[in-house]
Amino acid sequence: MMKDRKRLGETAEAFAANHLKAKGYKILAQNYRCRHGEIDIIALDNRTLVFIEVRARGSMDFGLPQESVGYRKQRKLREVARYYLATERGKGGICRFDVVAVQYDSENQRVRKIEHIENAF
Numbered sequence: 001m002m003k004d005r006k007r008l009g010e011t012a013e014a015f016a017a018n019h020l021k022a023k024g025y026k027i028l029a030q031n032y033r034c035r036h037g038e039i040d041i042i043a044l045d046n047r048t049l050v051f052i053e054v055r056a057r058g059s060m061d062f063g064l065p066q067e068s069v070g071y072r073k074q075r076k077l078r079e080v081a082r083y084y085l086a087t088e089r090g091k092g093g094i095c096r097f098d099v100v101a102v103q104y105d106s107e108n109q110r111v112r113k114i115e116h117i118e119n120a121f
Contacts, residue, residue, distance in 0.1 A: 004024055008104065012056035013040050016100040025050070031115040034077040034087075041100075049095040051081045053120075065101035066117055074121045097121050 011092055025043040032039045041052040053073070055065035076098060085095070099120040103113040 010058050012100075012104075013054045015102060015111060015114065016052070016054045017041055019100065019116065020052070023116070032080070032084060034080055034083045036083050039077060039080050039084070042084065047094065049079060049085075049093055050098050051084075051095065052098045052100055053077060054100045054102065056104060065103060066099045066115065066120070069099050069120065075120040083086075110116045 005020070008097065013030065017030060020043055021027060023045075025045050027041060027043050028049075029042040030040065032042050039051050040054040043050045043052060053069055053074075055068050056066040057063075057068075074097070081095065096119050099117045101113075101115045101117065102111060103115075104110065105112045
């Protein structure tokens with residue numbers, strides 16, 4: 001079960017990155033990790049630095065994928081973003097947090113819907 005969940009997440013992240021590239025985003029990092037946690041994708045949308053959380057679900061039994069990015073996760077993403085800004089990019093500039101929600105058909109594991117939510121929090 002855990003292996004399938006991990007594979008589903010990796011597939012969703014790759015699908016999200018391709019979706020963002022098609023929209024003109026420049027991917028700077030994927031699975032950026034530091035002592036504060038991890039951000040799935042860091043990209044540039046024109047001159048805006050975007051920190052992106054990717055969520056995937058094969059069933060809507062527990063709600064939409066984007067609904068799983070709660071307050072704790074948002075706080076953790078902000079901590080990682082602060083660290084990234086302090087160590088990798090310097091200070092200043094515009095940044096935002098997006099969520100890419102991927103819904104799979106649970107029977108055949110194909111993407112049913114992808115939703116890119118800009119300025120999610």
